[in-house]
Amino acid sequence: MIKAVGITKKIATGKVLLNNISFEVRKGEFVGILGASGAGKTLTLKSLIGLMDLNAGEVWIEQENNQHVDIYKTKATVLKKLRSKIALIFQGYHLVQRASVLENVLMGRLGSISTFRSLFIGFNTNEKSEAFKALERVNMHSFANTKVSALSGGEKQRVAIARALFQQPNLLLADEPISNLDPKNAKTIMVLLKELSQLFPVIGVFHQPDLCAKYCSRIIAIKEGAVFYDGQPNLDEKTLEAIYGDELSSILS
Ligand SMILES: Nc1ncnc2c1ncn2[C@@H]1O[C@H](COP(=O)(O)OP(=O)(O)OP(=O)(O)O)[C@@H](O)[C@H]1O
Ligand SMILES: [Mg+2]
Structure with missing residues (x-):
């Protein structure tokens, strides 16, 4: 379970970036966060992991x-342990370009393996086979030994998702996880995220209301830094217009 209560972030100019955002997400829910560019979606996700210096919340x-x-x-110390899960x-993947695809996936568990073991002994065969299975789930196993820089x-994007799977998290936050994917791979990832939400809460930022309507269990729309809509995933055109304004035609095309 993750619960945000009254998250508020202002900047020195007085502009309010996040305005009293509250919601709770439980295991079994796949929440899609929608909103126009600059609405505050990424900042909302960052605030959920303690990366923002909040004014309140x-x-x-x-x-x-x-x-x-x-x-x-x-x-x-408690924060570090929570974050490892x-x-x-x-956006931007945070992968190590010079390392192989499999090595990048294995790095997903570094937060829970002692530095000594990871640096000097490495990962055991079981861990390598689990990492390979994570790659299979995103159809990237044939690239296991390829350097990330060549992808x-x-x-x-799919390697980043495999690394997240291998981490065995109890919460998954994703910022535009399907934005660089073709329709087939986007669907694969949405199906996977939906499946994972049965194990732990999944919150993703998307620019695809149609795919969210199909795979998410709930939508939270952010507009001008505030929660504008929180409810069932199938949004009518009037609500979409209110969320996206002039951007709607580019979102739907
Ligand atoms: N450190 C900062 N200082 C001032 N303004 C900021 C800062 N970080 C973000 N912003 C502003 O806050 C607003 C929300 O940013 P955010 O990154 O959350 O947008 P977003 O909804 O994720 O948009 P996009 O869909 O384009 O990724 C934007 O107007 C952005 O310019
Ligand atoms: Mg963003």
């Missing part, structure tokens, strides 16, 4: 012992 995350922790108030698929944007 709380973010509660359920720990493995079922206790809830406000990540903006907890100790650094949050899979992030952010296309969409292929890198």
